[in-house]
Amino acid sequence: KMAPGIGGFGGLYPFGDSYLVAGTDGVGTKLKLAFEMNKHDTIGIDLVAMSVNDIVTSGAQPLFFLDYFATSHLDVDQAEQVIAGIVEGCRQSECALLGGETAEMPDFYSPGEYDLSGFAVGSVAKAALIDGSRIAAGDVLLGLPSSGVHSNGFSLVRRVLQVAGASLSDPLPGAEPACTIGQALLEPTKIYVKQVLGYLARVPIKGIAHITGGGFTDNIPRVLPASLAAQVDMAAWQAPPIFTWLQQAGGISDAEMRRTFNLGIGMVLVVDAAAAADLLASSSAAEPVVRLGEVVPGEGVLYAPW
Amino acid sequence: KMAPGIGGFGGLYPFGDSYLVAGTDGVGTKLKLAFEMNKHDTIGIDLVAMSVNDIVTSGAQPLFFLDYFATSHLDVDQAEQVIAGIVEGCRQSECALLGGETAEMPDFYSPGEYDLSGFAVGSVAKAALIDGSRIAAGDVLLGLPSSGVHSNGFSLVRRVLQVAGASLSDPLPGAEPACTIGQALLEPTKIYVKQVLGYLARVPIKGIAHITGGGFTDNIPRVLPASLAAQVDMAAWQAPPIFTWLQQAGGISDAEMRRTFNLGIGMVLVVDAAAAADLLASSSAAEPVVRLGEVVPGEGVLYAPW
Numbered sequence: 001k002m003a004p005g006i007g008g009f010g011g012l013y014p015f016g017d018s019y020l021v022a023g024t025d026g027v028g029t030k031l032k033l034a035f036e037m038n039k040h041d042t043i044g045i046d047l048v049a050m051s052v053n054d055i056v057t058s059g060a061q062p063l064f065f066l067d068y069f070a071t072s073h074l075d076v077d078q079a080e081q082v083i084a085g086i087v088e089g090c091r092q093s094e095c096a097l098l099g100g101e102t103a104e105m106p107d108f109y110s111p112g113e114y115d116l117s118g119f120a121v122g123s124v125a126k127a128a129l130i131d132g133s134r135i136a137a138g139d140v141l142l143g144l145p146s147s148g149v150h151s152n153g154f155s156l157v158r159r160v161l162q163v164a165g166a167s168l169s170d171p172l173p174g175a176e177p178a179c180t181i182g183q184a185l186l187e188p189t190k191i192y193v194k195q196v197l198g199y200l201a202r203v204p205i206k207g208i209a210h211i212t213g214g215g216f217t218d219n220i221p222r223v224l225p226a227s228l229a230a231q232v233d234m235a236a237w238q239a240p241p242i243f244t245w246l247q248q249a250g251g252i253s254d255a256e257m258r259r260t261f262n263l264g265i266g267m268v269l270v271v272d273a274a275a276a277a278d279l280l281a282s283s284s285a286a287e288p289v290v291r292l293g294e295v296v297p298g299e300g301v302l303y304a305p306w
Numbered sequence: 307k308m309a310p311g312i313g314g315f316g317g318l319y320p321f322g323d324s325y326l327v328a329g330t331d332g333v334g335t336k337l338k339l340a341f342e343m344n345k346h347d348t349i350g351i352d353l354v355a356m357s358v359n360d361i362v363t364s365g366a367q368p369l370f371f372l373d374y375f376a377t378s379h380l381d382v383d384q385a386e387q388v389i390a391g392i393v394e395g396c397r398q399s400e401c402a403l404l405g406g407e408t409a410e411m412p413d414f415y416s417p418g419e420y421d422l423s424g425f426a427v428g429s430v431a432k433a434a435l436i437d438g439s440r441i442a443a444g445d446v447l448l449g450l451p452s453s454g455v456h457s458n459g460f461s462l463v464r465r466v467l468q469v470a471g472a473s474l475s476d477p478l479p480g481a482e483p484a485c486t487i488g489q490a491l492l493e494p495t496k497i498y499v500k501q502v503l504g505y506l507a508r509v510p511i512k513g514i515a516h517i518t519g520g521g522f523t524d525n526i527p528r529v530l531p532a533s534l535a536a537q538v539d540m541a542a543w544q545a546p547p548i549f550t551w552l553q554q555a556g557g558i559s560d561a562e563m564r565r566t567f568n569l570g571i572g573m574v575l576v577v578d579a580a581a582a583a584d585l586l587a588s589s590s591a592a593e594p595v596v597r598l599g600e601v602v603p604g605e606g607v608l609y610a611p612w
Contacts, residue, residue: 010405011370011372011404011405012404013369013370013402013404013427015321015369015429016322020326020369020370020427022370022372022404022405022425022427023372023405024372024373024374024405024406024407024425025374025407026374026376026407026409026411028409028411029411029412029413029414031411031414032413063319063321063326064317064319064326064328066317066328066329066330066425067330068330068331068332068374068423068425070332070421070423096319098317098318098319098328099316099317099328099329099330100330101330101331101332101423103332103334103423104461105332105334105335105337105421106335106461107335107338108335108337108415108419108421109414113414115376115411115414115421117374117376117407117409117423119328119330119372119374119425121319121326121328121427123321155410155412
């Protein structure tokens with residue numbers, strides 16, 4: 001019995017009047033930066049974020065989270081820092097840390113290194129499921145700012161660091177307040193759960209895209225019905241300095257940037273004009289909402305100006 | 307918000323009239339044997355087994371499973387074999403493969419190697435939860451045979467192979483039908499879900515222990531109330547040849563064998579005398595049930611003869 005073939009960012013399982021929504025993810029090669037900077041207390045936030053940001057796209061409230069932590073030889077201090085980040089991620093997403101597995105696997109990982117995977121389950125009333133099916137031309141695309149690169153695209157990030165001969169302790173040009181490239185890159189992934197569930201309590205949301213690997217280009221179309229496209233005004237917001245630096249230092253094309261990174265917007269909501277007006281009116285410095293563009297007939301993502 | 311502090315093998319989350327029960331595990335260093343034997347189509351059964359055998363101990367029916375597969379560079383043929391095993395494990399436990407994550411993590415894993423973790427979620431009516439609380443002196447311990455070493459103790463297994471200078475392709479002494487040491491060790495973990503749920507439909511079961519790392523010694527006490535011990539008659543069944551070989555080749559004490567391996571019994575049920583009589587009467591060659599001993603006043607596991 002294979003998965004029910006429902007698209008979207010989390011797997012759906014019917015349970016009474018609800019769907020259980022499950023997501024799993026790791027943090028990829030962002031871990032290598034944590035190793036190099038010997039900073040292990042926020043990577044657990046990234047781990048929780050990747051899964052709970054996926055399941056909230058269905059309108060689901062995260063219920064619980066489990067982690068898998070694998071290393072060659074357990075370093076208790078290091079593991080405690082990692083778990084502290086996971087606990088913080090669960091706190092931010094108001095879900096229970098229900099369990100986990102710590103695996104010592106000799107000869108699997110390099111000394112001091114580890115891998116992580118996470119698993120979140122949420123629930124949403126069947127009638128409240130967000131699946132993009134009611135999206136229509138003229139709907140508005142709203143963006144919620146990211147905290148940085150989040151947890152995708154780090155293989156490209158590492159190539160840029162190498163090609164540019166840059167050090168993680170170099171200052172990041174244009175950063176305000178000042179920070180190093182390493183600090184900007186390791187900034188933990190923003191968890192959108194409370195913000196999105198708060199909006200859902202106020203207005204209907206037709207579709208939500210979590211901007212992970214693949215950027216806008218791959219992720220927005222996952223929530224759009226056939227024959228509809230996302231028209232995105234690239235002048236609607238400014239990409240944070242880390243993306244400017246990555247593009248310049250790596251000589252990366254606009255198209256590759258757009259299909260790899262979130263470019264400063266980590267979650268995209270699709271709403272009707274009335275809901276858009278409500279949410280844009282509530283935009284604040286603490287929780288900004290950006291009008292990115294709108295849904296138009298077509299296919300994929302249309303970036304303007306071209 | 308931390309996990310509800312309920313013991314047992316799976317984490318419990320109250321949901322309406324049910325508990326959701328979640329478990330996560332990997333397959334540990336059994337993977338190294340799969341790599342050495344270049345056989346990847348059954349390790350996925352082990353992966354599913356470790357999690358679903360945990361959650362069925364609460365009386366929960368597994369609903370769905372997700373996997374995390376991490377490797378340095380994706381080998382599609384190898385990954386397909388691994389996934390085929392996961393699909394088979396889900397079939398055996400009648401749960402949906404709801405999703406998964408395939409992570410390419412350059413510089414994390416040796417060429418040709420990978421790590422796996424799995425997550426299973428089940429549900430049980432609150433009134434039907436098995437938590438060991440009603441276990442009393444005089445209750446009977448029943449054992450369900452394992453298919454071999456299952457997926458724990460492989461760090462010790464690998465040390466024995468090294469110390470003994472044994473090859474995975476050596477014949478296993480006493481094996482019937484004949485097989486190699488490698489084949490016996492890689493035999494996939496038995497999935498007890500259908501068998502245990504079938505028993506539960508017929509008789510009350512007071513406690514269930516999944517015999518993983520720690521053997522009887524650590525796992526049976528996890529389901530016993532305070533001041534009760536498990537008295538186990540070691541003559542009640544015969545450990546399969548792989549355990550005899552491991553003990554002799556490695557010069558391992560009885561005590562270490564008992565707190566490391568399942569010794570031929572992968573699941574232990576605690577039932578009253580009437581239920582024991584019913585289940586023992588149903589014992590067949592295909593689904594044997596072994597009377598291991600009984601619950602007595604005391605603490606831990608008492609092995610007889612000593």
